Amino acid sequence: MTKRGILMKNRLVQILNKYSLYLVLVLLVLFFSIATEGFFTVPNAMSMLTSWSIKGLIALGVGMVIISRGIDLSSGSVVALASVVAASFAQNPEVSKFGMPPVFVAVVLASLVGVVIGACNGAFVAYTKIPPFIATLGAMTVARGLALMYTKGFPVSQLREDFMILGRAMVGPVPLLAIYFLVAAGAVWVILNHTAFGKNIYAIGGNENAARVSGVSVELNLVAVYTIAAFLAAFGGMLMAARTAAGNATYGNMYELDAIAAVTVGGISHSGGLGTVSGMVAGIMILAVVENGLILLGVSPYLQQVVKGCIIVGAVIYDMSKHKRR
Amino acid sequence: MSDYTLEVENLSKAFPGVQALDGVSLRVRPGHVHAVMGENGAGKSTLMKCLLGLYRPDSGRILFKGEELRIPHPSVALAKGIAMIHQELNPVAERPVMENIWLGRFPRRRFGPLSLVDAEAMHVRTRAIFEDLELNLDPRERAGNLTVAKMQMMEIAKAVSYNSELLIMDEPTSSLTETEIAQLFKIIRRLRSQGVAIIYISHKMEEIFRICDEVTVLRDGKFVGEREVASLTIEELIRMMVGRELTSLFPKQDVPLGDVRLRVEELSSPGAFENVTFDLRRGEILGFAGLVGAGRTELMETLFGLRPIASGRVLIDGGETRIRSPRDAKRAGFAFLTEDRRSTGIIGVGSVTDNTIIANLLSYVKKPLRLLDFARIRTDTREYNERLRTRTPSYETRIQNLSGGNQQKVLVARWLLTRPDILILDEPTRGIDVGAKAEIHAIISELAAEGNSILLVSSELPEILGMSDRIVVMHEGRQTAILERKDASQELVMKYATAV
Numbered sequence: 001m002t003k004r005g006i007l008m009k010n011r012l013v014q015i016l017n018k019y020s021l022y023l024v025l026v027l028l029v030l031f032f033s034i035a036t037e038g039f040f041t042v043p044n045a046m047s048m049l050t051s052w053s054i055k056g057l058i059a060l061g062v063g064m065v066i067i068s069r070g071i072d073l074s075s076g077s078v079v080a081l082a083s084v085v086a087a088s089f090a091q092n093p094e095v096s097k098f099g100m101p102p103v104f105v106a107v108v109l110a111s112l113v114g115v116v117i118g119a120c121n122g123a124f125v126a127y128t129k130i131p132p133f134i135a136t137l138g139a140m141t142v143a144r145g146l147a148l149m150y151t152k153g154f155p156v157s158q159l160r161e162d163f164m165i166l167g168r169a170m171v172g173p174v175p176l177l178a179i180y181f182l183v184a185a186g187a188v189w190v191i192l193n194h195t196a197f198g199k200n201i202y203a204i205g206g207n208e209n210a211a212r213v214s215g216v217s218v219e220l221n222l223v224a225v226y227t228i229a230a231f232l233a234a235f236g237g238m239l240m241a242a243r244t245a246a247g248n249a250t251y252g253n254m255y256e257l258d259a260i261a262a263v264t265v266g267g268i269s270h271s272g273g274l275g276t277v278s279g280m281v282a283g284i285m286i287l288a289v290v291e292n293g294l295i296l297l298g299v300s301p302y303l304q305q306v307v308k309g310c311i312i313v314g315a316v317i318y319d320m321s322k323h324k325r326r
Numbered sequence: 327m328s329d330y331t332l333e334v335e336n337l338s339k340a341f342p343g344v345q346a347l348d349g350v351s352l353r354v355r356p357g358h359v360h361a362v363m364g365e366n367g368a369g370k371s372t373l374m375k376c377l378l379g380l381y382r383p384d385s386g387r388i389l390f391k392g393e394e395l396r397i398p399h400p401s402v403a404l405a406k407g408i409a410m411i412h413q414e415l416n417p418v419a420e421r422p423v424m425e426n427i428w429l430g431r432f433p434r435r436r437f438g439p440l441s442l443v444d445a446e447a448m449h450v451r452t453r454a455i456f457e458d459l460e461l462n463l464d465p466r467e468r469a470g471n472l473t474v475a476k477m478q479m480m481e482i483a484k485a486v487s488y489n490s491e492l493l494i495m496d497e498p499t500s501s502l503t504e505t506e507i508a509q510l511f512k513i514i515r516r517l518r519s520q521g522v523a524i525i526y527i528s529h530k531m532e533e534i535f536r537i538c539d540e541v542t543v544l545r546d547g548k549f550v551g552e553r554e555v556a557s558l559t560i561e562e563l564i565r566m567m568v569g570r571e572l573t574s575l576f577p578k579q580d581v582p583l584g585d586v587r588l589r590v591e592e593l594s595s596p597g598a599f600e601n602v603t604f605d606l607r608r609g610e611i612l613g614f615a616g617l618v619g620a621g622r623t624e625l626m627e628t629l630f631g632l633r634p635i636a637s638g639r640v641l642i643d644g645g646e647t648r649i650r651s652p653r654d655a656k657r658a659g660f661a662f663l664t665e666d667r668r669s670t671g672i673i674g675v676g677s678v679t680d681n682t683i684i685a686n687l688l689s690y691v692k693k694p695l696r697l698l699d700f701a702r703i704r705t706d707t708r709e710y711n712e713r714l715r716t717r718t719p720s721y722e723t724r725i726q727n728l729s730g731g732n733q734q735k736v737l738v739a740r741w742l743l744t745r746p747d748i749l750i751l752d753e754p755t756r757g758i759d760v761g762a763k764a765e766i767h768a769i770i771s772e773l774a775a776e777g778n779s780i781l782l783v784s785s786e787l788p789e790i791l792g793m794s795d796r797i798v799v800m801h802e803g804r805q806t807a808i809l810e811r812k813d814a815s816q817e818l819v820m821k822y823a824t825a826v
């Protein structure tokens with residue numbers, strides 16, 4: 001091939017690589033629209049949004065953590081703990097232990113659960129240098145345990161209308177849940193691309209030593225990242241309580257893995273320092289579309305799991321192969 | 327049989343956005359040391375990686391001992407008799423030196439039906455290699471504990487131990503001091519007399535004239551010419567590389583010195599250095615000379631808050647200053663270009679822009695929303711990198727895709743951008759080509775003229791002698807002399823550096 005030819009081919013491959021994720025998403029949507037009856041309809045789109053918005057919130061936070069070269073396994077348990085805390089401050093006055101506090105109390109306390117757990121995660125990772133996997137594995141177990149202790153395993157139900165509206169309201173045809181997610185995605189985009197904090201996160205993930213020598217406070221930035229991640233998870237837990245009219249210590253089971261899977265499919269590298277918000281969102285949407293599409297196709301839940309697993313590994317293999325230049 | 331060990335014909339290789347090699351030829355005879363020269367990004371390392379099978383060329387032929395060679399993988403190159411010392415060190419830090427040397431070909435012993443790694447044989451053979459090469463290295467030491475120079479010597483020993491017919495050395499001396507360079511040259515001369523063909527890449531001109539027989543020059547990925555070194559002058563060689571005339575290499579301006587900016591009193595850090603005392607004035611360039619293990623890097627790391635101070639004081643403008651972290655150091659006006667660009671310098675997956683601005687981020691934060699001012703980020707990145715002539719396809723390219731010398735230029739830009747009062751430079755021109763070196767020296771000199779103070783660590787004596795107002799000489803953690811510019815000579819510095 002001529003030199004020009006090779007350069008042109010390289011250029012084409014580059015462009016394809018850059019947009020492959022979105023291409024896959026579009027192809028999936030096309031496929032399911034043709035293959036199933038109800039996929040390409042407004043109600044189905046809304047139900048997809050409703051069921052994936054909370055996982056999406058979690059995934060945004062987990063994505064940031066992974067960019068900093070960490071991992072957060074505690075999100076699912078934080079969802080559970082936050083849901084029971086929020087619920088117990090939003091019960092009908094007849095059954096409530098806490099009377100009838102204003103709605104924001106439930107929201108703030110649930111969020112605080114996330115902030116505290118996240119700050120602990122971050123502090124352990126940053127100051128004791130234990131691996132993030134271990135630190136957040138511990139938090140995952142502890143948070144779930146606390147939720148079970150607090151509720152003795154029973155759901156916290158009979159919630160107030162003015163609280164439940166937070167997770168159930170619609171803005172026109174769009175569920176409020178989806179709007180939280182979009183706002184959070186926008187905020188994370190601004191943080192990662194337009195703030196010093198965001199640049200620091202990429203730098204820490206790319207080369208922690210170089211970041212430190214450059215005067216970046218690695219420790220404080222790590223604490224902040226884990227705190228944001230757990231805050232988003234806790235906020236998600238609160239919304240889940242509002243949507244389902246109960247808090248429950250079993251909520252959020254394995255959500256952390258779905259979140260990790262989504263951002264991984266979205267091209268967030270576990271070697272750190274790489275990834276975009278649009279990638280994360282595309283990853284979340286791909287998993288949502290696949291899950292929803294397979295259900296509509298009538299595929300058995302067992303086979304769904306198999307497909308999901310293959311997609312995750314396949315996506316990463318493809319992603320790695322893009323960067324291998326010979 | 328061919329007269330040449332290696333013949334490269336018309337080799338081309340493109341990366342996204344750059345034609346790294348464009349019809350390059352190279353012929354190396356057995357028993358000859360063949361230099362490959364060119365500016366940063368000329369394509370030298372890329373060519374070598376093609377020879378070793380790390381990159382696949384787009385077109386062209388490689389003949390090894392007269393036979394066309396296809397190298398799908400480095401292990402094939404090694405098996406055929408081609409070994410390489412890489413420009414970027416890549417030790418397995420957590421494992422001992424000997425395992426690094428035998429990686430991929432561990433000595434084995436049979437144990438019943440099993441084939442196990444024979445640690446004892448490995449130790450014995452590693453010792454033998456080190457003794458043969460007269461290297462002072464412990465085979466059982468953890469590789470990550472070695473200094474960069476020792477690591478480099480380890481890599482050299484490793485490459486030599488393959489007993490190859492073609493040995494490629496990509497900037498082997500960029501982190502070595504004079505004594506080790508002499509040692510390396512002794513090894514090279516011996517290999518040459520044994521008929522090994524050697525490809526030698528370096529940006530240090532005097533080395534080329536000391537050790538090489540022929541030189542091939544590349545510019546912008548193209549073949550410029552091949553010459554006998556004996557028939558060439560430094561000026562001619564530089565003109566071939568750069569394509570233009572270059573003036574003075576060390577354009578140090580004489581500037582009047584101001585007040586004492588930094589005073590270091592009896593500073594000690596156990597195991598690294600003891601009782602170091604010096605003053606640094608405004609406008610002064612203070613050079614630090616010494617051999618490997620002199621403790622110069624450790625001293626600088628301590629000043630920058632990367633190591634704790636065991637005893638002693640640091641005074642800035644007469645006031646005692648406590649520096650516990652790089653952040654404190656930066657606030658006190660320090661900047662620190664580190665010696666090891668891989669581990670403490672570049673953020674590999676980050677863009678050239680991100681790498682340029684990371685130490686200076688806060689100055690781009692705009693009120694009221696505290697967002698980053700990208701217009702200024704772009705102009706600063708462009709201005710500083712153009713001044714240093716960084717060669718990159720774009721400022722959004724990942725820095726790891728730049729040539730080694732160009733990565734270094736980005737790091738220099740990073741620290742210049744912070745407009746430091748006290749700039750610590752640890753091997754600032756390591757792996758940088760002649761043109762850019764002159765540029766960096768001019769910038770250092772200019773900074774000093776503006777009243778900034780500079781601590782310059784370099785293992786290149788001409789650089790230290792040419793740039794410094796005064797020279798602190800260290801030997802094994804002790805300060806052995808402070809020499810004035812007018813008194814300093816190569817011999818005197820070496821005398822104090824070896825402390826004889």
Ligand SMILES: Nc1ncnc2c1ncn2[C@@H]1O[C@H](COP(=O)(O)OP(=O)(O)OP(=O)(O)O)[C@@H](O)[C@H]1O
Nearest residue numbers: 341346366367368369370371372727728729730731
């Ligand atoms: N893996 C890669 N991906 C993209 N571009 C690359 C890659 N490796 C090298 N290049 C580009 O190819 C060109 C030649 O690089 P190379 O490393 O061969 O230069 P060099 O002559 O060894 O320079 P130096 O003296 O700085 O080591 C440079 O422009 C560089 O940016």
Ligand SMILES: [Mg+2]
Nearest residue numbers: 371413729730
């Ligand atoms: Mg190179």
